[in-house]
Amino acid sequence: MKVPAGLQPLIDDGVIDQVIRPLKSGKEAAVYVVRCGDEFRCAKVYKDMGQRSFQARVQYQEGRKVRGSRQTRAIGKATKFGRKEQEAAWKNTEVDALYQLSAASVRVPRPYGYFSGVLVMELITDSSGHSAPRLGEIDLEPAQAREFFSFLVRQVVRMLCIGLIHGDLSEYNVLVDENGPVIIDLPQAVSAAGNNNARTMLLRDVNNIRGTLARFAPELEGLFFGEEMWALFEKGELLPEAQLTGKFIFSEAIADVDDVLMSIEDARQEILIRQQGREAAANDD
Numbered sequence: 001m002k003v004p005a006g007l008q009p010l011i012d013d014g015v016i017d018q019v020i021r022p023l024k025s026g027k028e029a030a031v032y033v034v035r036c037g038d039e040f041r042c043a044k045v046y047k048d049m050g051q052r053s054f055q056a057r058v059q060y061q062e063g064r065k066v067r068g069s070r071q072t073r074a075i076g077k078a079t080k081f082g083r084k085e086q087e088a089a090w091k092n093t094e095v096d097a098l099y100q101l102s103a104a105s106v107r108v109p110r111p112y113g114y115f116s117g118v119l120v121m122e123l124i125t126d127s128s129g130h131s132a133p134r135l136g137e138i139d140l141e142p143a144q145a146r147e148f149f150s151f152l153v154r155q156v157v158r159m160l161c162i163g164l165i166h167g168d169l170s171e172y173n174v175l176v177d178e179n180g181p182v183i184i185d186l187p188q189a190v191s192a193a194g195n196n197n198a199r200t201m202l203l204r205d206v207n208n209i210r211g212t213l214a215r216f217a218p219e220l221e222g223l224f225f226g227e228e229m230w231a232l233f234e235k236g237e238l239l240p241e242a243q244l245t246g247k248f249i250f251s252e253a254i255a256d257v258d259d260v261l262m263s264i265e266d267a268r269q270e271i272l273i274r275q276q277g278r279e280a281a282a283n284d285d
Helices: 005-012 051-055 069-077 080-103 142-161 198-213 218-222 225-234 257-284
Strands: 018-025 029-036 039-046 111-115 118-122 174-177 180-183
Touching (some): 005 029, 005 118, 018 039, 080 118, 142 180, 142 198, 198 218, 198 225
Antiparallel strands (some): 018 029, 029 039, 111 118, 174 180
């Protein structure tokens, strides 16, 4: 096939030897099967996103680090340079997450490097050597669904133990090879400690997987692993091999609405003060 423009630099530099075929294409990236020596791998070519797309990513970007104060101000003002920095941070997030998760024994595609905006990683295949199906594309026996759910909960725990949350985990972001589930697509991974939406995202991730697998094992709907692991995480007691039960006692206390509104107003005022400080610093520059 004709070599896509985004992969030509990798061909020129000898990183990959041949582009075999397209694997999938989405709004944010196009993935190709490539040959590197005697091995077949994936090459993920990220697409440039416009400013409008960035607005939908705000909840994911909270808590992410950028290189310096100039970059922070530029991103805040949505300048051309700021959008470029934001785009780079979005792409680098997946690369960094894959290396961290691989080191933590989370089952993700093995990364082989990031070259000229292209992520080269392991190609996940089924027992016949074909591209592995997504979790939502296969039928399971109840026992296998329970096994997959237990395994994926353990993967989410390991991720949380190193401070990461997938942020968009679902049946579409899990492949199934001959050894079981593999978690993919991590550009939106968030910091568990640095993002105010972290708990909500974690629960959504776990509940998405629970809902998918409960189609084959309905009793899974009565398990609340997300709430349980987050409670342990907040107390600093979550370990990679923690024995979770899926049982969780929800608080029945009546919320103090006035106190919540006061906290929101305090946070709003704090944000305004920070914005004023950034504007003052920018003017000084």
